[in-house]
Structure formats: C-alpha cells, structure tokens
Amino acid sequence: MSTFQTYATLGFRHIADLGALDHILFLVALAAIYRLRDWRDALWVVTAFTVGHSVTLALAVTRVLELPTTLIEFLIPITIVVTGIENMIVRDRRRAPWRGRYRPVFAGAFGLVHGAGFANYLRSMFVDQIALPLLGFNVGIELGQIAVLTVVSITLVGLDRAIERVGRTGLVWSPHRLRVVAVSSLVTVVAFGWAIERKPW
Amino acid sequence: MLQMLLGSFTAAVVSTAAAAHPLHTTITQLEYTSESRTLRVSMRVFVDDLATAVRRQSGATVGPNHALSDAAMFAYASATLSLTDRAGQRLPMRWCGRRQTGDLVWLCLDGSALRGVIGARVDARMLFELYPDQVNIVQVTDGSHRQSLLFTRGDSAKEIR
Numbered sequence: 001m002s003t004f005q006t007y008a009t010l011g012f013r014h015i016a017d018l019g020a021l022d023h024i025l026f027l028v029a030l031a032a033i034y035r036l037r038d039w040r041d042a043l044w045v046v047t048a049f050t051v052g053h054s055v056t057l058a059l060a061v062t063r064v065l066e067l068p069t070t071l072i073e074f075l076i077p078i079t080i081v082v083t084g085i086e087n088m089i090v091r092d093r094r095r096a097p098w099r100g101r102y103r104p105v106f107a108g109a110f111g112l113v114h115g116a117g118f119a120n121y122l123r124s125m126f127v128d129q130i131a132l133p134l135l136g137f138n139v140g141i142e143l144g145q146i147a148v149l150t151v152v153s154i155t156l157v158g159l160d161r162a163i164e165r166v167g168r169t170g171l172v173w174s175p176h177r178l179r180v181v182a183v184s185s186l187v188t189v190v191a192f193g194w195a196i197e198r199k200p201w
Numbered sequence: 202m203l204q205m206l207l208g209s210f211t212a213a214v215v216s217t218a219a220a221a222h223p224l225h226t227t228i229t230q231l232e233y234t235s236e237s238r239t240l241r242v243s244m245r246v247f248v249d250d251l252a253t254a255v256r257r258q259s260g261a262t263v264g265p266n267h268a269l270s271d272a273a274m275f276a277y278a279s280a281t282l283s284l285t286d287r288a289g290q291r292l293p294m295r296w297c298g299r300r301q302t303g304d305l306v307w308l309c310l311d312g313s314a315l316r317g318v319i320g321a322r323v324d325a326r327m328l329f330e331l332y333p334d335q336v337n338i339v340q341v342t343d344g345s346h347r348q349s350l351l352f353t354r355g356d357s358a359k360e361i362r
Contacts, residue, residue: 006338006349014224017334 003129004136011140014118016147022076022194023114024148025187029083030107031152032183033093035160035176041103046145048104052111053118054138060119061134070200072116077194079110084188087180156183225250225332229282229325233318233343240318242294242310244278246327251277251306254328271296278308281327285358287320318343323350324358 001009015023030049034042059065083106093100118141156179163175173181229244255269255277275296284292297309314321318341325337337352341361350359 001349001351003340003347003349006351009351010224010226010336010338013334013336 007133007136008140011137012144015141015144026080029187044104045107048108049111052108053115056112056115057119067116074198074200075113077191080191084184087184225335227327227337229339231341240312240314244308248306283324285322318361321361322358325352329354
C-alpha cells in the first residue's frame, strides 16, 4: 500500500466510523432539506464543506494555525444546531435571502470548524512528509462523506415514502416539510446535548 | 411509543458521542540500511495510551506524567511489534532509547536483518487491547523503496514487498 492509499484509508475510516457521529450528524443536517432532484444543490453544499475543512486541516497540520481543542470541539455541535435550526426556519428557499444560495457559504464556513476538529487529532500523525498524507487523508474523508451521504439519501427517500403513506390519511404539513422538521429537530436536539457537554467554560 | 423511542435514541446518542472523536493511531517507521544490514525502528505513540497499555500488560508502576521505565516500554514494544524474516525466524530487536515531545513518545528499537526486509513479515498490534478502532501504520523504507502497511484489530502479519 502506498502512503497516499494508507492515509486515504485512514480518512475514510475516520468519517465513516460511527464514533465520528458529530461529523456524520452534520452531513445529515446538511442533507435533510434535499430531495433526489436537488442533487446539484446538495453537491455544491458538500463540496463547499469539503473545501472549508481542507483549508483548516492544511493550515493546522502545517502549524500555520493553532486552535484551542476545547473551543473547536464545542463549535462543532454548534454548527449542527445552527444548520438544523436554519433547515426548520426557512420554509421556502426561493424566497429566502439570495434565493437560499447562501447555504454553500455557511457550509464552507462550518467546514473550517470541522477541519480544525480533524486537525487536532491529525497534526501529530505526520512524520517526515505532509503534502501526500494530507491529500490522501482529504480524499479518504471525501470518499467517506460520499458513502455516508449515499446511506443518508437512501434513508431519507425511505422516510419520504413512509410519510407519504401515512399522509394519505391527511397531514397538516407536506411530507417533505414533515421530513425536514423531523430530521432537523432530532439532529438539533442531539447536537445541543453535545454542545452542553463540551462547553469550554 | 414513538416519542419514547425517539427520546431513548436521542439520550443514547448524546451520552455516547458527547466526547470528541479521537483518531487512535500509531506510526512506526522501519528503516533498513542495506550497507550495514541493520534495521532501525521508530515507533511513535501517545504517552498516556502507552502508559495505560504497559500498566495493563505488566502491572508496571507508572510515575507522574505517565513516566515509564525503558525496560517496561521495550517489553511492550517488542511484544506488540514483531518482524519475521523469509525463513520465519523472528528478528531480535534491541532497545536504542526514546524521545518525548509533549504528549508523544518515540520508541527506538534496532536490530539486524542479514537477508534484507523484502519478503519479511511485520505484525503491529500496539494498543489493540485498548481501542477497537486503533490503527497502526508501519512505513517501511529500504533505500528508495517505500511501503506503508496498515494494521487494524484482527489483522495478521503482513509481508513487505
């Protein structure tokens, strides 16, 4: 196995591991509003998240940027809470500011926080070279995210179908709106609990 | 019923994942010098993890700031990292010191490999007894030849090619 493959495997394992629930939950929060036909919007948002975390990961590993672990670990669930609340507040994205196209911007900004979270555990792993392992780790993270998002998308489609079936007896909200609120509120509550547990004061 | 299930799920997730997700990884560099036919192993591990593992393995006393004796560290390193040559003979290793920087410690082992390292087998089981998600990376260098080996719990020895 090459160095690149080794670190790509490590990145994939890190994101696809159930122990990495905070990152998985953030991806769930990001994906919660999208339907299969919105895949382009979802791709933009996830790509922006990837760019964000790649930037801080590179800065932190090269020690250009040093961030306090306790603050970062607190901010990670906050990004999930904010995303979950935004999902629930914005009912019609076409009428939202910038027609809802600000989402990739905040996904990128939140990616900066998550990247710092990865870096806090990764910084010590680079011995005599940085570029290749870092690239490998990022590619692994990206592949892991795609795997997680595939599972999340399939689950959300299943949830939509279940809600539609129940909806035949009459629902106040549309099935999609119900899915967004149900998933987002659950994710928000869980992340809020983490934020309290990790508060740095 | 649904509320109860959701409540239980939420409570379980909050309690299990409240702590941040660490990356349990050790990195070992294994460098072979063909001129002298010698091996130099540099194993890097978090000192607190090493102290816990050594205490569990041997019952050795751990001093303040996870201070361990060289003998205890060598015993643990040689019990969890093994190298066997192509004939299946285990390569004996000697202790060549340690260096600590912050919360990381580098353990140094050296030995000789008269037949070279290509075709030899490596097994790296450090800290598997502590963490189910432990990953051990072994980076092998033999002149310009480089190879990385990745070990997770349950893996068997791997060949250097």
